[in-house]
Amino acid sequence: MIRPNLSEAVSKQVNAELYSAYLYLSMSAWADRKGLKGMSSWLYVQYQEESTHGLHLYRFLLDRGGTPEYWPIEKPESEWESPLALYEHVARHEAHVTALLNDIASLSMQEKDHATYQFVMWYVNEQVEEESNAETIIQRLQLIGSNSGQLLTLDAELGARVFVNPFPMTGAIPTVA
């Protein structure tokens, strides 16, 4: 059974993941409004991933006898100056989420809760890819500058991303389509 302090930490992480989903949905709508349909689709896939993360953590919490708490989900920003500003926000946000996950990993070790430690380490490792993806897109956008033709090429590339449920064997998690 998970200890109350770790239960609260995981519950807060559920909230953080659902906020992430909300933020990416807002970003997806912004890109759609700017005519960047590929970027909008990439960000929507990110919304789907974050929703799945929230539900996956929620299921883990219940399986460990924890008590989910339901704090309000903060209203995300909805305007960015440019695609570059948006992806810089993505990078900052993902670095923040990484710090939250590292804190849960440290608390799990302190509490000698190896199950929670192992569970949360999947997320810690996943963040390496998420931070790297954001940095790569930032570099591309910096190179593109004000070249709208190259921006549309990048937009088409981003539009090729498809959602793959990272937890297909976890039947208790509703599919986020």
Ligand code: OFO
């Ligand atoms: Fe939940 O993966 Fe990034 O934030």
